[in-house]
Amino acid sequence: MRRETTGYGLRVMGLVIALMLNLAAFAQSNLTYDLKVGTTGENRLLAEFPESYAGEKVNIRVTGYGLQVTGYGLQVSDSLDYIFADKPQPLAEQFDSIYQYTDEGDVKWTVWRNHKEIKNRAQRVLVTNAYKTFEGYIHEAVEEHRSHGWIWFVFAGLLLVGVGIYGCVIIWQRRKERNLTPVEQEMLRRKRMGMRRHYGSQLYLWLLLLVLYAPIALIAVFSFTKSKILGNWTGFSMDLYVNLFTGQADAGLNSAIWYTVVIALVAAICSTILGTLAAIGIYNMRARQRKMVSLLNSVPMINPDIITGISLFLLFVALGVSQGLATVCIAHVVFCTPYVVLSVLPRLSRMNPNTYEAALDLGATPAQALRMVMLPELWPGMLSGFILALTLSVDDFGVTFFTKGSGGLETLSTFIYSDARKGGLTPELRPLFTLILLVMLAVLIYINIRNNKEEEK
C-alpha cells in the first residue's frame, strides 16, 4: 500500500515540475512586450527612444545614487552629478531642490515623495538623459539580445523533460499495477476514489507552495548563469560559485559575509552560555519569581525588530558609545538569548533534579557538577538553542540596521538592503543564497529526524 502513495507523490512532483517549467517559459516570453523602455515600477515613462526598439525591455532606474540602466546583460550606471554636468543652469537648480546629499553621498528619499509632481517631471527628464548617456550600450545590448533567440529552445527542451518525467512515472506505475491480483487492483481503485476527494486540497497546497517558492526558485535557477541581471539567462555557468569561493566577488560582499559569520558565532556562543545559566537559575526559582523572569524573557521575543533596534540605538546614543561590531554583537545577544532559555528549560524539567545535589554531596565542586552532571543532560537543548541563535542572528536585519553605526560595518542583510536600494543585486549573492537555502534545508531535516527519533523513544 505504501508504494502507491510514493508513486502518487512522484506524479504530483512531476506535474509541479512541468508547471514550474511552463511558468518559467511564460515569464521568459514576456520579454517581448510592446512597451518596455522606461523606468520600472509605476512610473514607467516613455522616453525618446527610436521606433526600432519597441518591444525591447531596458530598465532605467532612478536609484539613490543616480541612474542605472539594466537589461539583456547590460548594467551601466552613472551618478547624477555627471549627468547634469552639461545641463543649463536653471535645470540643475531645479534638481538641487530634489536631491539632497547626505554624508555618504546618498540621496534623501523623503524629498522625492513630498514633491510628486516634481518627481514625475524629474524622472521623465532623467530617463531621457539616461538614454542619451547610455545610447551606445543600450544599442549593443539590444542587438546582442536579438541574436539570442535560442533560449526558447532551451525552455521548450526543459518543458519536454518535465512532461517526460511525468509520463515515465505514470507508465512505471501502471506497469507495477499489472502484476497485482484483481482484488488488490480493486482495492487500489477504491483507494484512488477516496484520494480523488482530496485532489482539490492537494492542488491548493501545491499551488501555495509553488507561489511561496517561485521567487526563491528564481534566484536559485539564476545562480547558475553568469549574467549580472536576474532574469537574463546567458547560458549555464558555475562562474558565480567560483567567484564566491575564490573571493573574487565584490569586496563589500566578502566583508559582509565575514562580519555575518563572526557576529553570528559570537552572539550564538554568548547567548548559549548566558541563556543556559539563566535557564538553570530560572528553573530553581520560586513560582512568582519565575513568572516575573519569564515575562522579562518574553519581552525581546514579542518586540518587533524595529523597536528592539531603536531602543538599543537610543541606549547607545544616551551612553555615548560609538556603534560598531561590539554594539551589534550585544544587540544580537539580546534577541537570541530568550530563545536559548526556552530551548534549555524543557530539558531541565525532564532531568532528575537530585543528581546535581548528589554530585555536590559526593564532593564535587559546583563547577565539576555542572560540567559532569548537568551539561551532558542539557547538551541537546543547548545545541538547538545555539543553532536557533545562529539562524536568528544571520537572518536579522532590523536590529543590525540600527546598531551598526556609520563606520561602514555591513552584515549580509544590511548589504542586501543597500544593494537593493541602489537598484541591483550583486550577482554573487545568488549562489550564496542558494547555498544558505540548502544548509537551512539540511538543518531542518536533521532536526526533524532527531525529534522524530526522540518521540519514538
Place this chain on the structure above:
Amino acid sequence: MSKVLHIFSSRRTWAWPYILFMAMFVVMPLILVGVYAFTDIEGHFTLHNFAKFFSHTEAVQTFIYSIMIAVFNTAICLLIGYPAAYIMAQEDFKTPKVMAMLFILPMWINFLLRTVATVELFNMCGLPLGEGALLFGLCYDYLPFMIYPIYNTLQKMDNSLVEAAQDLGANRWICFWKVIVPLSMPGVYSGIVMVFMPTVSTFAIAELLTHNNIKLFGSLIQDYITTTDLLNYGAVLSLVLLIIIALTSFFGDHEGSGEEKGGLL
C-alpha cells in the same frame, strides 16, 4: 570564600547575570524610548513632540495607512493560511511531515533576499510595483507565521471531539464551525499577532517593493530616528508603535506567541 561558593552553589543566582543583562539592554532601552519622547533636544521635559505628531498630517496618515495595510495583510494571510493549515492537519489526509516543513522553510531565509526576489519576479513578469506588489510581498513574507501556529493547534486537537460531534448528528459544516474553529482559536490568535506585529512595524519591505513610492510607519520612524536633531520626534513615533504592539500582544496570548516562534526548531 566559602560564602562566595555558597552563593554559586545556590543555582537560583545563576540567572542574575541574565537578569542584569536584560535590565540593561531590554528594560532600560524601552524606558529610554519614553524618556526621549518626553524631552526636547536639550533634555528638558516637553510635550511638544506629541503635539507635533498629532498636527503632522503625513505622519498620522502614514500611521493609519500602515495599520490598514497590516489589517489587510493579516486578513489575507488568515484566509489563505487557515485552509492550508486545516488541510495539512487532517488525519485522513496523511500529509507527509515534509510538507509542513516546506511551508516553514521560507521563514528561515533572509526576508530581504526573498523580498528582492519578489521584486525581480514582478519585474520579470512585467507587473507594476505598487500597492498590489506590497500586499503580495507582505503576505508572501508572513504567510508561514500564520500557517504554523494554526497547524500546530489543529494537530494537537483531540480528534474524538470531532467524532463526538459527528455521532451527535452534526454535519461536516456544523462540525467545522462549532467544534474545529473554536478549538483552533488560540492558534488563530497567535497567528494574527505574529503576522500583524511585524507587518505594522516593517520598514525595509515596503521600500523595496514599491520603489519607495509608498511609505509605511516603520520607514517614517527610520527616517526620523536616524536624523540627529529629529531623534526625539522619532522616539514619539516609536512610542506610538510600541503602544500598538503592546495592545496587540495583550489581544493575543502573549506568552504563547513567542514560544510558537521558538518552537519551530
